[in-house]
Amino acid sequence: MTPDDAPDDDPLVQQARLRRDRHGRWLRDGQDSVGRRLAQIGVLGWMIVAPMLVGLFGGRWLDARTGGGLFWTAPGLMLGLGLGGWTAWAWMNAE
Incomplete structure (x- = not known):
């Protein structure tokens, strides 16, 4: 089971995805x-x-x-x- 297969209503999964997206944006755009x-x-x-x-x-x-x-x-x-x-x-x- 991958993290993308986890249920969407789990708050822990939502926060982990949000953190992953923020980290990816930081790697892509760099620091302000x-x-x-x-x-x-x-x-x-x-x-x-x-x-x-x-x-x-x-x-x-x-x-x-x-x-x-x-x-x-x-x-x-x-x-x-x-x-x-x-x-x-x-x-x-x-x-």
Whole structure:
């Protein structure tokens, strides 16, 4: 029985195939340059920061309209953090 004959629903088999495919891609393409890695880090940072800033400014705008102090700012910031974290996580898992 070869690894390709194993059932597809086994998580261990799925992870082994994924590792094999990644290793084959690494052998074929080589390692990324330092510039590309730094660019990925920069994009990842902005993926987290940009939604936080939108939530912060949106919350401040709502607070100015309603006179609520920091009532909308904190939830807007937390919502932006959650959205940015989820987006960054999804982007990293897609790579």
